[in-house]
Amino acid sequence: MSATRVRTAFSLASLLLLACASTPAGPPVVHWGVDECSHCHMILSEPRYAAVARSANGEEARFDDLGCMAAWRVAEARGKWTIWAHASAGDAWLPAATAWFVPAGAHTPMGSGLLAFADRGAAAAVAPAGVTPLDWQALLARTGARGSHPSTSGT
Numbered sequence: 662m663s664a665t666r667v668r669t670a671f672s673l674a675s676l677l678l679l680a681c682a683s684t685p686a687g688p689p690v691v692h693w694g695v696d697e698c699s700h701c702h703m704i705l706s707e708p709r710y711a712a713v714a715r716s717a718n719g720e721e722a723r724f725d726d727l728g729c730m731a732a733w734r735v736a737e738a739r740g741k742w743t744i745w746a747h748a749s750a751g752d753a754w755l756p757a758a759t760a761w762f763v764p765a766g767a768h769t770p771m772g773s774g775l776l777a778f779a780d781r782g783a784a785a786a787v788a789p790a791g792v793t794p795l796d797w798q799a800l801l802a803r804t805g806a807r808g809s810h811p812s813t814s815g816t
Contacts, residue, residue: 662777669680678813680731685742687711687754688715688754689714689715689722689723690706691705691708691711691713691723692705692805693706693708694706696723696733697721697723697725698723698724698725698726698729698770699722699724699727699729699733700724700729700730700732700733700737700760701725701729701771703725703726703770703771705723705724705725706770707725707769707770708727708747708752709747709748709749709750709776710726710727710747710749710767710769710770710775710776710783711723711724711725711726711727711747712724712727712729712730712744712745712746712747712757712777713728713744713745713754714734714738714742714743714744714745715742715743715764716740716741717740717741717742718740720812722738722742723759725770725771726770726771726773726775727746727762727769727773727775727776727777728769728770728771728772728774728775728804729770729771729773730744730746731773731775731800731801731804732804734801734804735795735804735805743756744756744757744758745757746760746762746777747777748777748778748779749767749776749777749778751786753779755777755778755779756798757777757797758797759779759797760778760779760783760796760797761777761779761780761783761784761794761795761796762775762776762777762784762794762795762796762797762800763775763776763778763784763785763792763794763795764789764792765786765787765788765792765794766789771785775800777795778794781794781796785808
């Protein structure tokens with residue numbers, strides 16, 4: 662193999678490695694008390710109500726309230742996004758696509774009252790009487806039907 666071909670192959674391999682390394686794995690880092698919500702522009706200060714997102718091209722978004730995240734996804738976000746909701750208890754980021762959401766009447770930053778849980782049973786345990794936990798698709802459908810933040814009223 663000629664030296665030119667070796668240099669070309671090395672350059673292409675380097676570019677591929679850089680492209681793969683440019684989008685970090687896992688949820689975006691949040692700088693609490695500094696970062697602002699991509700939907701309502703409030704400062705993120707309470708992890709248990711927060712959410713984060715990353716697009717296929719590496720763009721990131723952060724949310725102070727799970728309701729902001731749902732409203733943003735329905736109204737503004739285009740393309741493929743990976744979204745994480747912060748668990749209502751503990752330090753875990755949950756993939757929104759597999760999380761369960763419940764409007765539990767919590768005092769959240771923007772008043773959605775939404776809490777996120779890793780499983781349906783945990784969400785059902787804190788749900789008010791007559792309120793059914795929502796999976797990701799049901800949360801988005803409900804948010805779209807209401808045209809804004811999902812609220813604590815109704816199911």
